[in-house]
Amino acid sequence: MTRDALAAAVRTALERCCPGSSARLRGSLAAGTADRFSDIDVCWVVPDDAFPACLTAGAAALARVRPVEQVRCDPDFLHSDRRRLLFVRFAGVPLFWRLDLDVRAASVADEPDYDTGNPAARADDSEWSRPASALANAVAAVKALARGRPDTAHALIARAFTRLGLPHPATGDPYLDIYRLAAAATRQDATLAPLAARVTALADLHNGPQDRSSSPTT
Numbered sequence: 057m058t059r060d061a062l063a064a065a066v067r068t069a070l071e072r073c074c075p076g077s078s079a080r081l082r083g084s085l086a087a088g089t090a091d092r093f094s095d096i097d098v099c100w101v102v103p104d105d106a107f108p109a110c111l112t113a114g115a116a117a118l119a120r121v122r123p124v125e126q127v128r129c130d131p132d133f134l135h136s137d138r139r140r141l142l143f144v145r146f147a148g149v150p151l152f153w154r155l156d157l158d159v160r161a162a163s164v165a166d167e168p169d170y171d172t173g174n175p176a177a178r179a180d181d182s183e184w185s186r187p188a189s190a191l192a193n194a195v196a197a198v199k200a201l202a203r204g205r206p207d208t209a210h211a212l213i214a215r216a217f218t219r220l221g222l223p224h225p226a227t228g229d230p231y232l233d234i235y236r237l238a239a240a241a242t243r244q245d246a247t248l249a250p251l252a253a254r255v256t257a258l259a260d261l262h263n264g265p266q267d268r269s270s271s272p273t274t
Contacts, residue, residue: 073117123147134179187241190216
């Protein structure tokens with residue numbers, strides 16, 4: 057399945073599972089400026105009274121499009137009454153093709169900053185996975201390097217180490233930093249080992265396979 061086909065299937069599945077809803081592309085795919093590294097950004101607007109039910113129905117609808125390996129909620133909106141920002145990783149597709157799904161009740165569809173910075177909407181530290189978030193940053197860092205943006209990659213890696221409560225041991229080699237980041241995230245949450253392995257393989261794909269057997273770890 058191509059990325060465009062996946063995006064179209066996602067939109068169709070979401071709209072079918074919730075009458076009166078609309079799912080539209082955003083970001084580079086919508087603007088026609090996407091490159092081969094671009095992810096899928098969708099805004100799904102649902103009737104206010106259907107918002108809680110749509111969160112459950114939407115997840116099931118996405119799983120019918122393709123098996124879903126992971127769904128994370130942006131911690132800034134976990135308890136929002138009318139908004140969620142979900143990060144969905146499908147099985148069997150490139151890590152770059154993450155679905156960023158902004159679910160909104162219709163009453164706040166035109167409020168781009170709804171609940172941004174609202175402490176009542178935010179998750180507490182026990183309700184989201186810092187290691188999973190760090191690995192998402194690692195994927196974004198590989199993307200930045202592939203696009204020729206090393207400064208962006210460095211900033212992403214540094215923030216990821218901060219999320220893990222670790223110093224950023226910058227080596228001068230951003231790919232080595234990504235390998236160390238993946239290892240550190242796995243040590244904090246062993247269930248993420250398969251995802252960390254995929255992140256490492258992705259880095260190898262763009263950097264060439266590396267012998268990390270003697271590399272220091274964080």
